[in-house]
Amino acid sequence: MNAVEYETVQIEKTDKVCLLCEDYAKRQASKPIVVMCCEGGCLMGEVARRAANVLCSEFAREKTARLCLGGAFTKDTGQRALARNANRIVAIEGCFIECATRMVKGVVPGLRPEVVIADRLYDFDRNLFGIDEMPESRLNAHAREVAKAVAARL
Numbered sequence: 029m030n031a032v033e034y035e036t037v038q039i040e041k042t043d044k045v046c047l048l049c050e051d052y053a054k055r056q057a058s059k060p061i062v063v064m065c066c067e068g069g070c071l072m073g074e075v076a077r078r079a080a081n082v083l084c085s086e087f088a089r090e091k092t093a094r095l096c097l098g099g100a101f102t103k104d105t106g107q108r109a110l111a112r113n114a115n116r117i118v119a120i121e122g123c124f125i126e127c128a129t130r131m132v133k134g135v136v137p138g139l140r141p142e143v144v145i146a147d148r149l150y151d152f153d154r155n156l157f158g159i160d161e162m163p164e165s166r167l168n169a170h171a172r173e174v175a176k177a178v179a180a181r182l
């Protein structure tokens with residue numbers, strides 16, 4: 029395997045605080061598993077995002093905390109603390125690029141998420157890319173397939 033190379037980014041700091049988000053992060057901190065997701069804008073990312081939501085709000089609601097990727101990546105507040113302090117963290121990635129994992133590893137050194145490549149868990153026409161190229165019902169069905177498969181591993 030080639031040596032890992034890094035790219036340096038500068039994230040503009042903000043003093044804005046969402047109190048609802050901070051309260052949520054505190055409430056979720058006692059849950060045993062944190063779930064993050066790439067939140068990508070293509071259909072693979074959309075399926076992953078929906079899968080993470082179904083997993084955390086329905087299939088494994090009691091044991092999973094749904095991480096806000098943007099909040100964790102851009103601010104050192106409650107969401108990043110959720111990732112940093114997680115005993116177990118699962119990354120549902122839309123595809124092999126693994127954006128959520130690489131992003132959060134950049135701000136939480138030593139993070140070792142269990143990575144799930146969502147688009148390997150369902151069948152679809154791989155010539156499709158945009159969210160508008162797949163019917164809503166198929167996006168939801170694939171998201172539920174992924175969430176079910178991840179739930180079975182928890």
Ligand code: SF4
Pocket residue numbers: 066067068069070072073074121122123124125126127128
């Ligand atoms: S992991 Fe794939 S689908 Fe998700 S944001 Fe990255 S490139 Fe997009």
